[in-house]
Amino acid sequence: MLVIVTYDVSTETSAGRRRLRRIAKACERVGQRVQKSVFECQVDELRLEALERDLLSEIDEAEDSLRIYRLTEPTHLRVKQYGNFRSTDFEGPLVV
């Protein structure tokens, strides 16, 4: 299935920036970065569970926001994209 992972991570502290990098890495293992804090991940139930476990172990629930959307097949009917992709510097401040 296709799941969309979106997150807001507070980057005011170095701990926050570290969480952001680790969350991005967990998503990159199973998905494609389509926006700065949006990933599209093709996963089965087992991988989704593992991904959620990884993400929940990283986020600070008081500071961050994480949302996971599950799309149903056929997903090409459910996704519309416009504009461009932009590369991201994980080390720098990520400005939306």
Next chain:
Amino acid sequence: MLVIVTYDVSTETSAGRRRLRRIAKACERVGQRVQKSVFECQVDELRLEALERDLLSEIDEAEDSLRIYRLTEPTHLRVKQYGNFRSTDFEGPLVV
């Protein structure tokens, strides 16, 4: 239906920051902001068409990225949320 609107808007220029504000406003008219650049919008086909038209008239396709995901019912099974919501200063730099 529930649609998820996500965007990356280049805010390096004042024109970009203006686009960001206008895109957020268009989304706010039909949806709820759940993250800095993620909206959940409950719309029918007609409103979705109007929203897309509004958003496409605002974005700069060379600079920005806009994605629209359409969730199927029952949407409460398709959305998982963790962490907190944070309020946003539209006038200031939006740091993810």
